[in-house]
Amino acid sequence: MWSTGVVFCVFILFFAVNGSKPNIVYILTDDQDIKLNSLDVQSKVKSMLIDEGLFFDNAFVTTPVCCPSRSSILTGKYTHNHQTYENGVPHGCNAPSWRQLNEKKTVGYYMSMAGYKTGLFGKYLNNYARPLSGMNASHIPPGWSKWFGLVGNSKFYNYSVSNDGVEEKHGDDYEKDYFTDVIKREAVKFIKDSTQENKPFFVYIGTPAPHRPATPAPQYNHTFDSHPAPRTPSYNYNSTDKHWIISKGTPPMDGYTKTMVDTLYQDRLETLLSVDDLVDEVVTTLQTAGVLDNTYIFYNSDHGYHLGQFKQQGEKRQPYEENIRVPLIVRGPGINSGKKTNRIALNIDITPTFLDLAGFKVPEDIDGMSLKPVLLDSTNLWRDDFLIEYYGEGDPTTGLGCRGNRSPITGDQLFLHDCNNNTWLAIRTINSKQNDIYTKFYLTDDTPIAVENTYFHEYYDIKTDYWQVHNTYDDPTNKAMITQLNERVNKLYHCQGQSCH
Incomplete structure (x- = not known):
């Protein structure tokens, strides 16, 4: 391995000879797990990104649900600071409050100030241009040179996009409308056009895959019919020592729900094959244009996913590794090729990393840390813990206060989107002595959280309980550790800017 000094000198020499800022391409999937092996089917991601770049073994999100996590990616801030608490407009998702507080503090705005040509292609925020948000497809968030934003949430067919402020409707013709392919074509065109200009470019590609409805392209449909969802030690595990949604609120999976989860798992993998094609075409386009060696490519997801773990059929929103761990490859x-790092990387680190690589001063109110020193293997000091926060958004009209589908056979709740009293704060720690997570659950879904109003606690030592099967919060030998973790949770919940580092 090259020494830190040699890597740094090569980096400086490259840009002195090249005479330009690096281009940056960010590919963001939607709901892609890493702990349940979804990356294994993406051979092009492996050959073009993993084998040629740096793989983060400890990449996480700070809120495991789409709109808050994407807001954290766009702003570099924890949820309690950008105040997009859930996917609904009343909870901040593309609400007027988002536009007032954050739109002039996003990566697109800052990268444009740094002299970049910027383009967003695909999913922005779940309620972008939906009527309840108070705006329509004519609204282009500030800072974007090219805007091709999905109206609403992830879909593969029968959707609308804002094409530079003009609503463009798409149907169900694969050749013309399959959304992963559409944004691939648009992003590739943007890259080709940008390479003709004497200006660095920043490309943000938000794919719909593998988010439900997880509709595969026709050539990939049924590719993984023989692949059931992983039967992990926590699969359909009836854990009585967990918070109420798992211990009391979810029935055990039966044959019907297991088949449903298996089908979803297969469809998710098949949709990722089109993302693999997107990666291939982006890399090939950069190479053909002669700019690949001056371009950073990031591959990431907005959060993970569970598929049968603790009886939960298919969702996120829980403080377990399936939900909070994500792929991150650069x-x-x-960057040395084919390497791994155990440094912690978070969704709030994405924006400050891009700004740092662009030579733009990272604003002081950003909570995340630039990953540039980690990418260049030039740091020995780094964080060893971080906050995870989630705010419940249930449906008070249902028996358990849960949103989701019901089984046509038993009437039981399936695919729990969310439930009341599912607000929690967690501290995840990884260092030479600890590899654990401590979570506090709350009686109400208030924003902000009244930190003293807890009703349940969970603690897992990941070193000895990799699948978080046994809650050891009540183990007296953990009491001193948990007291320290509780203080750290409360401190991070009130952090802002550099105090979050």
Whole structure:
């Protein structure tokens, strides 16, 4: 391995000779797990990104649900600071409050100030241009040179996009409308056009895959019919020592629900094959244009996913590794190929990393940390813990206060989107002595959280309980550790800017 000094000198020499800022391409999937092996089917991601770049073994999100996590990616801030608490407009998702507080503090706005040509292609926020948000497809968030934003949430067919402020409707013709392919074509065109200009470019590609409805392209349909969802030690595990949604609120899976989960797992993998094609075409386009060696490519997901773990059929929103761990792979100038790092990387680190690579001063109110020193293997000091926060958004009209589908056979709740009293704060720690997570659950879904109003606690030592099967909060030998973790949770919940580092 090259020494830190050699890597840094090569990095500086490259840009001195090249005479330009690096281009940056960010590919963001939607709901892609890493702990349940979804990356294994993406051979092009492996050959073009993993084998050629840096793989983060400890990449996480700070809120495991789409709109808050994407807001954290766009702003570099924890949820309690950007105040997009859930996917609904009343909870901040593309609400007027989002536009007032955050739209001039996003990565697109800052990268444009740094002299970049910027383009967003695909999913922005779940309620973008939906009527309840108070705006329509004519609204282009500030800072974007090219805007091709999905109206609403992830879909593969029968959707609308804002094409530079003009609503464009798409149907169900695969050749013309399959959304992963559409944004691939648009992003590739943007890259080709941008390479003709003497200006660096920043490309944000938000794919719909593998989010439900997880509709595969026709050529990939049924590819993984023989692949059931992983039967992990926590699969359909009836855990009585967990918070109420799992211990009391979810029935055990039966044959019907297991088949449903298996089908979803297969469809999810098949949709990722089109993402694999997108990666291939982006990398090939950069190479053909002669700019691949001056381009950073990031591959990431907005959160993980569970598929049968603790009887939960298919969702996120829980403080378990399936939900909070995500893929993060980076290739580009100065990065050693085929390497891994155990440094913690968070969704709030994405924006400050891009700004740092662009030579733009990271604003002081950003909570995340630039990953540039980690990418260039030039740091020995790094965080060893972080906050995870989630705010419940249930449906008070249902028996358990849960949103979701019901089984046509038993009437039981399936695919729990969310439930009341599912608000929690967690501290995840990884260092030479600890690898654990401590979570506090709350009686109400208030924003902000009244931190003293807890009703349940969970603690897992990941070193000895990799699948978080046994809650050891009540183990007296953990009491001193948990007291310290509780203080750290409360401190991070009130952090802002550098105090979050």
